[in-house]
Amino acid sequence: MHDFIRYRRVEFRLFVVLAALCVLLSLTTDTFLTFGNLSSLLNNNSVNLIWAVGLLVVLISGGIDISFAVASSVVQYLAAKFLIGIGGGNWVLGFLVCGGIGIALGLINAALIYGFNIISIIVTIATFNAYFGLLMYFSGGRSIYSLPDWWTDRIAIFSHQAADGSWSDLTLPVAVMAACVGATWFLIRRMNLGRQLYAFGDNPEGARRAGVNLAVMQALAFGWCGLMAGIAALMQVNIVQEVVPNALYGRELDVLAAVVLGGARLGGGKGTVTGCILGVMFVAITQNGLNLLGISPFAFQMIIGAAILIAISTSNIDFGKVRAFAGERK
Secondary structure (H helix, E strand, O other), X not given: OHXXXXXXXXXXXXXXXXXXXXXXXXXXXXXOOOHHHHHHHHHHHHHHHHHHHHHHHHHHOOOOOOOHHHHHHHHHHHHHHHHHHOOOOOHHHHHHHHHHHHHHHHHHHHHHHHHHOOOHHXXXXXXXXXXXXXXXXXXXXXXXXXXXXXXXOOOEEEEEEXXXXXXXXXXXXXXXXXXXXXXXXXXXXXXXXXXXXXXXXXXXXXXXXXXXOHHHHHHHHHHHHHHHHHHHHHHHHHHHOOEOOOXXXXXXXHHHHHHHHOOOOOXXXXXXXXXXXXXXXXXXXXXXHHHHHOXXXXXHHHHHHHHHHHHHHHOOOOHHHHHHHHHHHO
């Protein structure tokens, strides 16, 4: 148990903080622990977690991507235009189209990073602005409301009736989120490509000398992030039942914060799916709790900013060694 806590200290600390936060909110509000609120939390944050596991793979590889939310907006618009143009389509075609466009946008990032040897944050800032500018230019900022019925139908995977007679559901995006989380875990923990990603992120030159194909690693990391952006786009439309070109603009920073809080290292070579889930839930529950308590939403940004600073500044500290040093000083 001690070894587990030692090697998963970031996740363990975040789990303790998250548990304490849940206890505090359950004592200070009447609605936090209700099924209606918890199901709403999962439904509304399913897209964020799909994005987060895609971003996690990029961070493990030593890169960073801030264009994924805008990429999802582009996927939504292009997929809607295509599907409407062919008469509607279905879920299978929707996943194929959205996933394919998302992968293509991710591979553009990978090609620019590898081909021109530019650091990933510069490339993704450029594509962030290029994707968004092109989207707004061609869409004129106009939303799309007339979408295929299958895309906007609310599909409940679990329903619960409260004592007052109201119904709460866990919807399709939650199931898709779980599948994306499971697939990402399998990729990075059970596949040889995942082990290569960790090695590439930790020491690119050492990985190259060991025979790791750096171009493949870049393509895998950003292609996977693009795939998750495409799937998230499909699910976002199912949740809000419309395509709004600028609706997802700005959400990338909350997701990046969550993944970093979960222990993913900005320098690469470190990060877990468990930490990613905990990070997203911490951000979601903090925001939800502040809303239930009637506290200004600006407080949320201050709390998340402070939490990121603490997470980054303490990520490389071995508290066991600190305690041992303190004991020697005594």
